[in-house]
Amino acid sequence: MLNTYQFPQFDYRQSPEQAAGTVLRHPVVVVGAGPVGLTAALDLAARGLRVVILDDNNTVSVGSRAVCYAKRPLEIWDRLGVARPMLDKGIEWKLGRVFLRDKEVYSFDLLPEDGHKIPAFINLQQYYLEEYMVAAAMANPLIDLRWKHKVVSMRQGEDHVSLAVETPDGIFQMEADWLLACDGANSDIRRMVGAEFTGQFFQDRFLIADIVMKAGFPTERWFWFDPDFHRGQSALLHKQADDVWRLDFQLGWEADPEREKRPENIIPRVREMLGPDAEFELEWASVYQFACRRVDNFRHGRVLFAGDAAHQVSPFGARGANTGVQDIDNLSWKLAAVVKGQAPEALIDSYHAERAFAADDNILNSTRSTDFITPKNAASRRYRDAVLALSGKYPFARPLVNSGRLSTPTPYVESPLNTPDAEEWSGRMAPGTCAADAPVRSGGQAGWLLEHLGEGFTLLVSGPEAEPVTCGAFTASVLRVGQDIEDSEGKIATRYDLCDGAVYLIRPDQHIAARWRSFDPEAIRAAILRATAGTEA
């Protein structure tokens, strides 16, 4: 097989604590340097914490894994200063086409709303994504990234966790006030804690192949139901960087994974899909069975689960890494506030409330897509085929075709941290929602709203009356529209329904905590208290 990518080999170094044989207590230890653990290290460091991150391996993601990254995780990586190389290397796409047999029945344009810094989606191989974050983590003096460090056992204490870690130099002990388990779908930490990880496995198998191909197909997502080249199953074609293309072939439950993985069986399939003239080489192929599962609680004492360790989704809709990164966005400001003694531990419990809610929403969406692609029984297959047959002729059936609904952030509509609206508002920016970006100007320079939101709480206000509001250790700074920033295209006014005098309280993770029609410092103080799980002194 061909290789367009050279896998880096990062150096193992023995840690001074292992060499000295002393047991150190660290404020935060992250287990796993996948996309989620790396984002965690970068975000916690950005909030001023020292982080140790352990990975049992010494390279980036190997094989065919994540491809599509959505706007929100890219905005988070932009806040952390690592999005630029991803956007430069990644492939932007907008159009998806759905085929039944060899006829197009439906196409969708992601129709990204304009006036956002970050595109709706990019495609990029997971190893590039990790490579860029590893470079940023290694350059960060607050991050201690340790390769070939495998956690082999752990024990929960009252206020800390003790770990046994295996390296090429043997096993040593370390302690952490907080342990972030970002060790993937087969999480060892989850097993050690004894957490439940339940859900459903789909009775189907998929061949996932990456090929290198110079020509031919446009930068679009193509999905086939029952294609002539692969009757009775489905198939997907999607472009990545370096002229690498991702192909999925549904195989059915009876397929033999070992047999299907052999190049001599893959190549004829691909040739039928791409036509006799296509010139391609196989880069990687694997056979997967997909599942949707979630951990019972995102917090077990001093252990916090994030990413695939907390939830696993089938890849239709590209939700795994996308949602895992949003776990970290949610957790890091809370953990930083608790570690610094600014907020009570109860703030950490809201991490489960908000992100389990989001995980369930992602699982629901992924399950619905998978059930459409792999119908559960003969009756649902009949409906599926009826939808497809009708969708070629009549527009009404097209919205029922589900080859994967693309990932968007789940608003925390039921969060205990929200202060409910007391007034009428238009637009989507209700409490619990992720703040929408908008083009702005400041100091004569064009920029973006999200770039102006601070590391802490921000009051986004229109009108002259407003000043910073302090509640305990938290001070919400003021961002005045019309003064600090100019609403250059009027998008803030429409997206936020921000008329004169209106005030938004925005959390450190850029989610709306509360909003009012006028500036009321007492109401703002109460909302900050609520958003930080505080209690009246």
Added chain:
Amino acid sequence: MTLNLLPNIEAPDAFYEALTEAQRDMSEDEANDMNARLVLILANQIGRLADLKEAIRLARD
């Protein structure tokens, strides 16, 4: 509940005849396929999720 469970079909005998006549020469499979398409076409006409769910419940029980 807004489902109309009182007689509402314009000419009941004519409708019933049209429905069964359409499937007269069909195999079981073809008829089931047609029924599935028919459900979807009629569901679109109704549109409201609460009504559709109510109809599904009535049909299942």
